[in-house]
Amino acid sequence: MERMVGKKAPDFKMQAVLGDGETFGEVSLNSYKGKWVVMFFYPLDFTFVCPTEITSMNSKYDIFKKFNAELLAVSTDSVYSHKAWINSPKEMGGLGKLNFPIASDNTHKVSKDYGVYIEEEGIALRGLFIIDPEGILRYSVVHNLNIGRSADETLRVLQGLQAGGLCPADWNPGDELL
Numbered sequence: 460m461e462r463m464v465g466k467k468a469p470d471f472k473m474q475a476v477l478g479d480g481e482t483f484g485e486v487s488l489n490s491y492k493g494k495w496v497v498m499f500f501y502p503l504d505f506t507f508v509c510p511t512e513i514t515s516m517n518s519k520y521d522i523f524k525k526f527n528a529e530l531l532a533v534s535t536d537s538v539y540s541h542k543a544w545i546n547s548p549k550e551m552g553g554l555g556k557l558n559f560p561i562a563s564d565n566t567h568k569v570s571k572d573y574g575v576y577i578e579e580e581g582i583a584l585r586g587l588f589i590i591d592p593e594g595i596l597r598y599s600v601v602h603n604l605n606i607g608r609s610a611d612e613t614l615r616v617l618q619g620l621q622a623g624g625l626c627p628a629d630w631n632p633g634d635e636l637l
Contacts, residue, residue, distance in 0.1 A: 464597065472487040497617065499533070513554055526621060533561070534583060598620060
């Protein structure tokens with residue numbers, strides 16, 4: 460797979476449902492210009508691991524905002540499935556209201572462009588990408604479907620990218636840079 464980190468992030472334009480679970484809109488890389496973007500792909504709505512990730516990211520939304528970052532969840536499901544998932548009760552596997560949109564990559568183009576598409580299954584791997592305010596991809600992690608990602612680790616990496624220096628192993632915000 461071609462290296463993408465350090466290069467211009469692949470452009471995207473997708474339909475999305477806003478976190479209110481009612482409003483549909485469009486998201487594009489250009490619509491986030493001037494902000495950091497934490498875009499994370501997940502396989503399917505109404506599954507087991509995915510809601511834990513999305514609600515964990517949502518619980519840290521105000522902290523992401525403090526660091527000029529916007530969150531964007533993406534799957535290959537339709538915006539109508541996303542809307543139903545947001546509006547379903549949590550005790551029935553629903554998400555509840557969110558502070559960020561969930562985009563629909565139902566053409567699979569964006570998943571393919573970011574190297575997370577599983578052709579045989581028609582879904583995306585768990586891929587997380589941090590894009591800087593100029594549209595440069597600064598961080599990428601892709602892994603198996605059965606392991607959820609950490610909102611705290613994502614925040615640590617975001618702050619490390621913004622720290623302006625060399626961050627040693629196990630660096631945390633407030634630690635000295637190299």
